[in-house]
Amino acid sequence: MWAYLKQPDADPASGVGIGFTDRDGGVTPAAGTLSFGAVDGGPRARAENLRRLRADAGFSRVLTLHQVHSCQVHLVDEAFLARWDETAQPEGDALVAGPGLEGVALAVRAADCVPVVLADPVRRIIGAAHAGRAGVLGGIIPSTVAAMRDLGAVDLVAWVGPHIHGECYEVPAEMADAAAAVIAETRGTTRWGTPAIDLTAGVGAQLRAAGVEVAYVGPCTLTTPSLHSHRRDGAAAGRQLGLIWLG
Template identity: 80%
Template sequence: MHSARVHVVDDEFLAHWDEEAQPEGDALVAGPALRGTALAVRAADCVPVVLADPHARVIGAAHAGRAGVLSGIVTATVTAMRDLGARELTAWVGPHIHGECYEVPARMAEAAAAIVPRTRATTRWGTPAIDLTAGVAAQLAAAGVSVAYVGPCTLTSDALHSHRRDGAAAGRQLGLVWLG
């Protein structure tokens, strides 16, 4: 959806699960009551973020596209996880399009930088861009979350799926996090 909507996966959420009418949103979080639960996030050029606090046994998965980053999906996910008891979170930021490749119209780049200043970027060929990597990193740092890994650029790696490069034929990367 490219939103800031987070769903808490708990017994009530699962009781109302309908494969035909899946809930709308861009992040899922789960707490210690759901041992054995796995959460997933799919993305091509958008930023997949998985998070965990192994001591509090709280996990999260967020899809952070341009609109999601600008609307605060990363911060909303961290807040929902903290509401479940997470205190020491670590994030893994999966493969996504990097700022030096994410060309956008100048007006869009300026609008993004007005909301999340760290997204201000220029492509390696000198045109306006949005740096989702920096935007997500800034939001995680502001929330006190350490980042353990940042994946490569999907546009420049032929081993990864990129909607910008491959169009409608692009597949998706999958990020997983689970409670053992």
């Protein structure tokens, strides 16, 4: 277990690395020290956090997007790598890549939204998706799976990272009804009996409908102090990363 990269069980022989960061082990002030938000701690803190992550995990580069709760999926190829810029990241909410991208991590940021990483370990095809309420209802998960299928993925496995669970994600009844009208499995109830959206169930239903095995589901961000949560911490909340890479 790494100091600040929590990796679910995965077959080490596959050569696929999977990880979800927590709040500890970095240099970001006032956000639990390890955060990867777009503005957390300024560029020096972000750069140092990424340097520590790269050194500890063993990959050479981390790719992220300017996340906008969309269904935009980017194919990471040589052209994408050539134009990608840390200071002007392309808009979108998912990245997919095929063989030949060893040492480059695909990453998504989240604080209560759902970070999902996926792989066909045999064919060495990987993906990462940021799935908030709008993205889940809009179809970011099936869009990501479809993009990976287009690359030749067959036997896909998904790891669903830490996010706010349905028992904590209270919303107005009208919002819960609207979500359930799109994905019935999202209908939920909080522990205290009010309407909720269950993103865990919604994402799981979409993955299984697309023929993807769900190998791992992370804890609730709101109730886990070692994780960032926007619902709990407000504007001061940092961001975790969900990462996947080819070794």
